Amino acid sequence: MHPDAQHVVIVGAGFGGLEVARYLANTAVRITVIDRRNHHLFQPLLYQVATAALATSEIAWPIRSLLRKQRNVTTFLGKVVGVSSQERKVLLDDGEAIPFDTLVLATGARHAYFGHDEWEPYAPGLKTLEDATTIRRRILAAFEQAERETDKVERGEFLTFVVIGAGPTGVELAGTIAELARDTLRDDFRNFDTRDVRVVLIEAGPRILPGFSDNLAAYAHRALTDLGVEIKLGQAVSDCDAGGVEFGGQYLRAKTILWAAGVAASPAAEWLHAPTDRAGRVLVEPDLTVPGHANIFVIGDTAHVEMPDRKLVPGIAPAAKQEGRYVAEMIKARLRGDKVSRPFTYKNVGSLATIGKRAAVVDLGWIKLTGRLAWWIWGVAHIYFLIGLRHRLAVALSWLWIYITGQRSARLITQDEAKEGGIPV
Amino acid sequence: MHPDAQHVVIVGAGFGGLEVARYLANTAVRITVIDRRNHHLFQPLLYQVATAALATSEIAWPIRSLLRKQRNVTTFLGKVVGVSSQERKVLLDDGEAIPFDTLVLATGARHAYFGHDEWEPYAPGLKTLEDATTIRRRILAAFEQAERETDKVERGEFLTFVVIGAGPTGVELAGTIAELARDTLRDDFRNFDTRDVRVVLIEAGPRILPGFSDNLAAYAHRALTDLGVEIKLGQAVSDCDAGGVEFGGQYLRAKTILWAAGVAASPAAEWLHAPTDRAGRVLVEPDLTVPGHANIFVIGDTAHVEMPDRKLVPGIAPAAKQEGRYVAEMIKARLRGDKVSRPFTYKNVGSLATIGKRAAVVDLGWIKLTGRLAWWIWGVAHIYFLIGLRHRLAVALSWLWIYITGQRSARLITQDEAKEGGIPV
Structure with missing residues (x-):
């Protein structure tokens, strides 16, 4: 060069x-x-790290490794x-x-918290690997504390999970937490029944998945409800604190609140x-x-x-x-000295979202799909867009394992909450 | 019950x-x-997480998941x-x-730091998953800083890695860091040659691997030297700080010091x-x-x-x-009302240690092995002792990948040093 x-x-x-x-x-x-950061992150699957389905390294690549063959590139952290x-x-x-x-x-x-940054410690959002391991820790720690809690009302608060915002991330988080409780963790606890877990999805708008068509959103709504998720529409969150969340004039006590709204x-x-x-x-x-x-x-x-x-x-x-x-x-x-400036035009390639491990919605513009077939398309598309054979094999193995056994291998509570600047759980 | x-x-x-x-x-x-902790940890492979070969979830299992079928067990975090x-x-x-x-x-x-707990921030040890990700971050961050450093002397300090203690963990860490530099990271940097990396292994005793026979230790010594590791024997560390380590009357400037001594x-x-x-x-x-x-x-x-x-x-x-x-x-x-108390007797099953990806030492008592065969025995034994097919497949895939391509998939720098109470890098 x-x-x-x-x-x-x-x-x-x-x-x-x-x-x-x-x-x-x-x-x-x-x-x-x-x-x-030293890594490129496959954000569309970040919610799967947050829900213990995938390991952090399965959706991240060292940037300089991705660019190492390209000799005209220098990478700086x-x-x-x-x-x-x-x-x-x-x-x-x-x-x-x-x-x-x-x-x-x-x-x-x-x-972003729409001017309410003080909510962040109580309702973490999901953009980085650390966000994902924070959310994973909060979710798993709530189950652990429920197992030790003898007071029934307090146990109920540990077993109430609130997701704020019903775009694709919120829908995917809510569906996966419901499945985690009812499927993965079913046999793991002695002092409560994981089917008693409440997952509440709060959305300020009139319906979930605002980026999708009415039909697909309605299907996703039914699929989430079938998984046991309670959906609250048209109700904006007005406050969050360590005890719970205030929305639509009521206060819901919950120990775990996740932010997927903005x-x-x-x-x-x-x-x-x-x-x-x-x-x-x-x-x-x-x-x-x-x-x-x-x-x-x-x-x-x-x-x-x-x-x-x-x-x-x-x-x-x-x-x-x-x-x-x-x-x-x-x-x-x-x-090349070419002076003509052609404007950028966006080619719509479609939208996908998944609800648990059996349903998804796929909108490719020319065709709209729901159900099992949509779920398979979602899975194959995401594996295809991962970079490199190594990550594809790893994610395919993780998904296959969850599909067959229901067990998730990344159920790790790591890093103290205190060390991270969050609230103590 | x-x-x-x-x-x-x-x-x-x-x-x-x-x-x-x-x-x-x-x-x-x-x-x-x-x-x-919520997880059982396979500590013998922890150094592989610290050197980016394995993901955290590949050597850890949720305890309650391991015990979920055993109905007489309640697990508490x-x-x-x-x-x-x-x-x-x-x-x-x-x-x-x-x-x-x-x-x-x-x-x-x-x-433990033999009464020098003040060394811990400068020379982290390796016992937990967080220890491993801390060490991984320190190692990878040192390479990143070397790439941005324009002063040749300071760059050399970033590229000097000191491991204190030459038991199995110290030997395995030193060997793997040398290999990481010379093999995995070879094409990744533009401003220095990764073959200039110095890995220094300091041991207070007269030889490395004190738990092994003289022959095996001598073999491991040669194998490490072949990888480029500098071994300093009979020299106890007398001080550690942010700039380097003092041992045997000299002060070695190094930005990364790892503790495997006690x-x-x-x-x-x-x-x-x-x-x-x-x-x-x-x-x-x-x-x-x-x-x-x-x-x-x-x-x-x-x-x-x-x-x-x-x-x-x-x-x-x-x-x-x-x-x-x-x-x-x-x-x-x-x-059963049995009053006889038979004392515990230990049955020696042997010791194993690996040096990089081609050599190992195996001492089963009745037979001592070195080289490639020992390395394969080491690998198969460790995969065998992992719990469950899922982890065995994942670790086998990770190792196979590194063996064939030299690339490690867990090269992630996560969590800020500041948030963790360590020294800023």
């Missing part, structure tokens, strides 16, 4: 950032990928805290400044002083550049991208990947 | 405690197993803080007191006010009971048990299991 080659800095090695790097292989650019667009430098938290010619910000989103973009917009939407996403140009900065792209969950019908490009992996590939093609076109 | 049945309380679900519970299946006793031998009660940290007729203490050991028994002896040896192990009677308390047994790493030749029964899994089985048989004999 010529040292004078254009330097492309990519911040964030999620689905979008990684795709940019890959489509710039065999291109005459130097690439630096910066991420504050580092935390970006700012961008100097004038000096064309990315600023790291240790004071280092990394110069760039072209910058791609693909820094993703975090769960996300906010990473602070990339603040770094750029760029205009954003309400969720903090950068309002990018049709070619995904930041207004006024033709050499800075923003993609994935950090970008606000509209489709021709004014709907937002959804915050899902295929969208981030399409944007990443588009940006790589743009960079290549500019290298 | 008759509610008047004798109540056996087992504290600790390691190799010893679990064996007691299992050999009391189909026996007319009520059993309560108490552990402060709880932390024991004392024993009232007069009132026959086990005291938990939340104030609860659990009555027992017979008590088995199988609480294991922790790593263990101390759990505080069971303090609970019982029982006499101990220097490492805190309870000096038990020949029938593994505590002097003066015929209904309290101590087994495993917490017990000081001598063989006829006055040597100590070693702190390894097979010894703990034999002791556990012996205690279960004692309890059954007492239930």
